Structure formats: structure tokens, C-alpha cells
Amino acid sequence: MKHTTRILLVEDQHLQREMLRDLLEKEGYRVVEAQSGTQALNAIRQYEIDLAVLDYKMPGQNGLEVLTQLKALQPDLQAIMVTAYGTIETAVEVMKAGAMDYITKPIDLDQLLLLIGKAASHRAVIRENSILRRQLRDKQVTQKEIIFKSEKMQELIRLAHKIAASDASVLIQGETGTGKELLARLIHTLSSRADHPLITVNCSALPESLVESELFGHEKGAFTGAHKRHIGRFELADNGTLFMDELGELSGAVQTKLLRFLQEKEFQRVGGDRTLTSDVRIVSATNRNLKEEIKKGVFREDLFFRINVVTLEIPPLRDRKDDIPALAEFFVNRFVRRTGKEVLRISSEAMGCLVRYDFPGNVRELENIIERAVVLCHGWMIGTSDLPFKEPLPPSKGSLKENLEELESRMVARALKSCGGHQTNAALQLGISERMLRYKLKKYGLK
Numbered sequence: 001m002k003h004t005t006r007i008l009l010v011e012d013q014h015l016q017r018e019m020l021r022d023l024l025e026k027e028g029y030r031v032v033e034a035q036s037g038t039q040a041l042n043a044i045r046q047y048e049i050d051l052a053v054l055d056y057k058m059p060g061q062n063g064l065e066v067l068t069q070l071k072a073l074q075p076d077l078q079a080i081m082v083t084a085y086g087t088i089e090t091a092v093e094v095m096k097a098g099a100m101d102y103i104t105k106p107i108d109l110d111q112l113l114l115l116i117g118k119a120a121s122h123r124a125v126i127r128e129n130s131i132l133r134r135q136l137r138d139k140q141v142t143q144k145e146i147i148f149k150s151e152k153m154q155e156l157i158r159l160a161h162k163i164a165a166s167d168a169s170v171l172i173q174g175e176t177g178t179g180k181e182l183l184a185r186l187i188h189t190l191s192s193r194a195d196h197p198l199i200t201v202n203c204s205a206l207p208e209s210l211v212e213s214e215l216f217g218h219e220k221g222a223f224t225g226a227h228k229r230h231i232g233r234f235e236l237a238d239n240g241t242l243f244m245d246e247l248g249e250l251s252g253a254v255q256t257k258l259l260r261f262l263q264e265k266e267f268q269r270v271g272g273d274r275t276l277t278s279d280v281r282i283v284s285a286t287n288r289n290l291k292e293e294i295k296k297g298v299f300r301e302d303l304f305f306r307i308n309v310v311t312l313e314i315p316p317l318r319d320r321k322d323d324i325p326a327l328a329e330f331f332v333n334r335f336v337r338r339t340g341k342e343v344l345r346i347s348s349e350a351m352g353c354l355v356r357y358d359f360p361g362n363v364r365e366l367e368n369i370i371e372r373a374v375v376l377c378h379g380w381m382i383g384t385s386d387l388p389f390k391e392p393l394p395p396s397k398g399s400l401k402e403n404l405e406e407l408e409s410r411m412v413a414r415a416l417k418s419c420g421g422h423q424t425n426a427a428l429q430l431g432i433s434e435r436m437l438r439y440k441l442k443k444y445g446l447k
Contacts, residue, residue, distance in 0.1 A: 005120040006030040006047060006238075010040045010054040010066060011082075020053070023109060029116070037061035037069065044073050046231050048196060048239070050123045051116060056083035056090075056102075064097045071098045078119040082107060146182055147330045150320035156312060157186075163310045164190035169262075171247075171307050172285040174314030177364030180285040181245060183314060187283055188241040196240030201233045204246035211254050213270050216261075222271025234267060238278045247307065248288035248299060255300045262306045282307060317359040317366065324355050327363060331370035332382070343374050346382045349414055353384055383418045409444040412437070416446065 007024055011017035012035045021031050032047050034040040037060060043049065052070055054063040061069075067079050081094045081102040094102045100122070101115050148154065163170060164187045172180045181200065188198040206214055213222075217232030233242055250258065261267045262282065266275050284307050293299035317324065328346055336343050346354070350373075359365050373386040412430065419425040427437040440446075 005050045005116075005123065006032060007116070008032050008034060008040060008043055008047075008049045008052040008070075010034045010037075010052060010058070010063070012036060012055065012058045016055075020107075020112075023113075024116070027113060037066040040066055041069055041073070044070055044077075046236070049074065049077060051078045051080070051119045053080050053082065053112075053116070054099075056081055056094075064093060067097045067099060078123050080112070080115050080119065146179070146186060147327045148320070148323045149326050150322040152315050152320050153323060156183075156314065160187055160312060161190060163187065163312075165192075166310075167191075167281055168309040169281070169307050170283045170310050170312060171290075172283065172312045172314065174285075174287065175316050175362055176287050177362035178314040178316060179363050180314060181243065183312060184241075184243040184283045184285065188243075188281075191241065191281070193240050193281055197237055198241045198243060199233050199237035200243045200245065202245045204249040208251055211250065212257065215254070216257065216267045216269055217272075218270035219272040222269070226271065229269075232267075232269065234261065234278045234280055235276065237280045239280075241281045241283055244282065244284040246286060247284040248286040248290055248293055252298075252300070255303050259300060259303045259306060262303075317362045321355055324359075324366065325351055327366055328354055328370055331367050332374060335371050335374040339374055341374055341377065342380055343377050343382060344380045346373075347384070347414070347418055349417075350382050350384045350387060353387055353389070357389065379418060380420070381418050383414065405444075408440070409446070412440050412444065413446055416441075 007029050009017060009020055009024070009031055011020065011033075014035070017033055017035065021033060024031050032043045032049065034043050036058065040052070040054075049070075052067065054067055056063040058066070063081055063083075067081070070079070071077055077098075079097075079099040081097075081099045082105065083090055083094070083102055084105045091102065100119055103112055103115060146153075146157065148157065160183060170184075170187060172183055174180050184200075185198060188194060201214060203211065213226075213230060213232065215232050215234055217235055218226050218230045220226060220229050257267070261278075265279065266277050268275055290299050290304055290308075294301045294304060317327075328351065332343060332346060335341075354366070354369075361368070369388060370382075372388060373382045377383075377386045412426075415426040415429045416423070419429060423434055423437055427434045430437065432440075
């Protein structure tokens with residue numbers, strides 16, 4: 001039976017390690033081998049380890065020292081110590097180091113499997129509780145960052161909640177800057193895989209020559225510059241989710257290997273001949289029209305059907321303007337905390353400009369605009385002068401005098417509002433005297 005439990009086997013004796021590895025793999029466990037403390041620490045940084053089986057006596061660091069370092073990196077790690085001596089002193093020492101139990105040499109294999117089974121069951125309970133806590137926490141955190149008011153986004157988030165519970169592959173489509181990665185993160189945190197890694201790869205950011213190595217890993221000496229083994233994203237994401245951004249940028253050769261992995265759940269590292277497996281949910285994203293890419297012969301149709309079990313389409317910001325005020329306020333609060341500025345809000349005129357703007361760069365552009373505005377703002381309110389764009393003047397109606405008076409009235413009202421009703425400051429901002437300001441307030445009926 002195949003287990004999800006991954007065991008780190010730390011043993012410096014090759015034959016002993018090989019015998020234990022074969023036993024555990026035959027029982028269906030996933031095994032990561034290490035022959036020293038250094039290798040064990042590297043392994044726990046690369047893999048999610050459920051249980052460590054360590055030999056007490058090793059050259060360099062002994063098993064207890066290694067266990068202490070492993071527990072520092074992963075406090076909830078279960079461990080079984082293998083020792084030649086079964087004294088009370090040894091038992092106390094082992095338990096103090098954080099091991100759940102120990103077994104003496106020569107190893108009783110049935111007893112070892114019994115201890116491992118108990119540890120795996122205990123770990124499963126811990127993981128289930130951890131998943132529930134993390135789902136609740138991450139759901140709250142992630143949904144606080146997905147800011148929306150529009151009906152279009154409400155429907156999208158409802159659909160994301162539904163499909164998160166399944167294990168189906170998801171394709172997220174949308175223009176650059178709409179928040180595809182944030183939606184992928186929400187799906188992961190709401191899924192049963194939430195207690196396992198979410199690994200991200202931007203396919204467009206990698207040179208074509210390195211894409212295959214980044215996805216599937218490579219062995220030492222596989223190509224010039226491959227000085228050591230490299231663990232790929234599929235391996236790192238085992239039991240979790242792999243988010244492949246800009247999937248449409250993959251070359252035909254990598255598409256073929258990706259299709260094989262999705263069909264068989266098997267792959268080989270570049271330069272390796274060992275077949276590996278990984279249980280990964282694929283969430284992919286693209287701003288390209290993959291159906292058009294298929295017609296052009298650029299993207300494989302069979303791969304498209306594999307990744308496109310469910311499609312989520314994020315609308316551009318210009319099609320959901322109801323979300324702009326809430327997003328803008330959210331970003332103001334974020335950058336106020338980061339910069340320490342005392343900006344409190346966005347003026348109604350500035351918010352009007354934002355709502356009327358089409359945002360070709362979508363939410364990412366809005367975020368950048370607000371960050372710039374918070375940095376440049378000198379008062380407590382962001383005004384239109386803090387925005388990087390100006391609205392065109394409306395077509396003139398009436399006489400020149402009427403248009404000038406309309407413009408003057410708007411400027412006076414805006415200055416007074418940006419100064420919180422303080423007439424002295426408003427007059428200074430406009431470059432006129434307080435007496436003149438009071439005259440204009442009376443003239444235009446402003447309060």
C-alpha cells in the first residue's frame with residue numbers, strides 16, 4: 001500500500017541503510033536517505049519529512065545532535081533512534097532530544113515497522129488538525145487580500161471555493177496584473193493540500209534551456225554547470241500544489257514532458273535514469289488565448305484538456321470598477337504601514353479619477369499608483385495632484401467666463417477639502433489671501 005508518509009533514514013553504514021530502505025519502500029513508505037548529519041539537514045530543507053529514523057552512533061555528529069538540529073528546523077518532526085544500547089540513561093537521553101521512541105540493535109524489523117506505524121498515525125492526526133487550523137487562518141488572510149465588491153468577483157470567488165475541495169486541475173485566465181497568483185493561493189489554502197507546499201514557477205521568467213531543469217530537476221553533471229543535484233518544482237510540490245504561471249510560454253518539448261507527467265504522475269530528472277513520482281495538483285495561469293495558440297500549432301490540444309478541467313476567468317479591472325474604491329483604500333493602508341506616512345484617505349476627486357481610469361495594467365497598476373501617491377503625498381489626504389495621470393478637460397459649454405468660474409469653483413472646493421476645511425491653509429495652497437478665499441466661497445456658495 002502506498003503511504004503519504006515520508007521517512008528520513010539517517011544511517012552511515014551503506015548496507016544497513018540499503019536494507020532498511022528496501023524494507024520501508026516495500027511497505028509503501030517514501031524514503032529519503034542520508035548518510036551524515038549534513039545530508040540529513042539538507043534533506044529536511046528540500047523535502048517535507050514526517051518521520052526520521054536515525055542511527056545513534058555516526059562519525060562527526062551523533063544521532064542526538066542531528067535530531068536536535070532537525071527539530072530546530074521542523075519542531076513537529078517524529079523520530080525513532082536506533083542505538084546499540086537499551087539502558088534507562090539512553091532512553092532518557094533520547095526522549096529529551098525529542099524522539100518519540102528508540103529501538104536497539106540488532107533491529108527487530110517487525111518492531112520497527114510497528115513503531116513507524118504508530119508514528120505515522122500520530123503524525124496523521126497532527127497533520128489533520130494542522131490542516132484545519134491552517135485552512136481557517138489562511139482562508140481569513142487570503143480572503144482579506146482578495147478585495148472585491150463587484151458581482152463578477154463575488155461569483156468568481158464562490159466558484160473558487162467550490163472547486164478548491166476537488167483535486168481537479170485549474171486553468172486561471174486573465175490579463176496581466178489581475179491577480180491570478182492570489183486566486184491560485186486561495187484555491188490551495190482552501191484545499192485538502194493546504195498543509196503541504198504551494199510551489200510557484202513563472203514559465204516566462206525562465207530561459208528556455210533551464211525550464212526543464214527547474215520543473216523536473218537535474219542530476220549532478222547532467223550539463224555544463226550542473227555541479228550538484230537540483231530538486232525540481234514537481235518534486236518540491238509533492239502532496240501540495242504547483243502553480244505554473246504563464247503556462248503558454250512553454251516550448252513544445254517541455255509541453256510533451258509535462259503531458260506525460262500529468263498522465264503518469266512520473267518523471268525523470270534531467271541526466272537521470274531513475275523514474276520518480278510526485279502527487280501534485282496543477283493550477284496554471286496564462287494571459288494568452290490558448291485556443292488560438294492551439295489553432296496556430298503552438299500549444300498542444302491534449303495538454304490543454306489536461307490542465308483545463310476547470311477554467312476561472314478573472315475580469316479586468318476596467319470591467320469591475322465597483323472594486324476600485326475598496327482596492328485603493330486597501331493599498332493606501334498597506335503602504336501607510338510600510339512607509340509610516342500619516343495619509344488617512346483618498347479625496348473624492350482623486351477617487352473619481354481612479355474610478356474613471358481604465359487601468360490597462362489592472363490591479364497591479366492600481367497598486368503601483370497608490371504606492372506612488374502615498375510616497376508623494378504631503379498632507380493627510382491623497383489628491384489628484386498625487387496621481388500620475390490627469391483627466392482631460394470636459395468639452396466646453398457656455399462662455400469662457402462661465403468655464404473659468406466653473407474651474408475656479410472646483411479648485412477652491414478641492415483645496416478646502418484637502419485642507420480639512422482649514423481656510424488659512426487652503427488660501428496658501430491656492431496662492432490667494434484669506435479675504436479673497438472668503439469672497440470666493442460666498443460667490444460660489446461653498447461651505
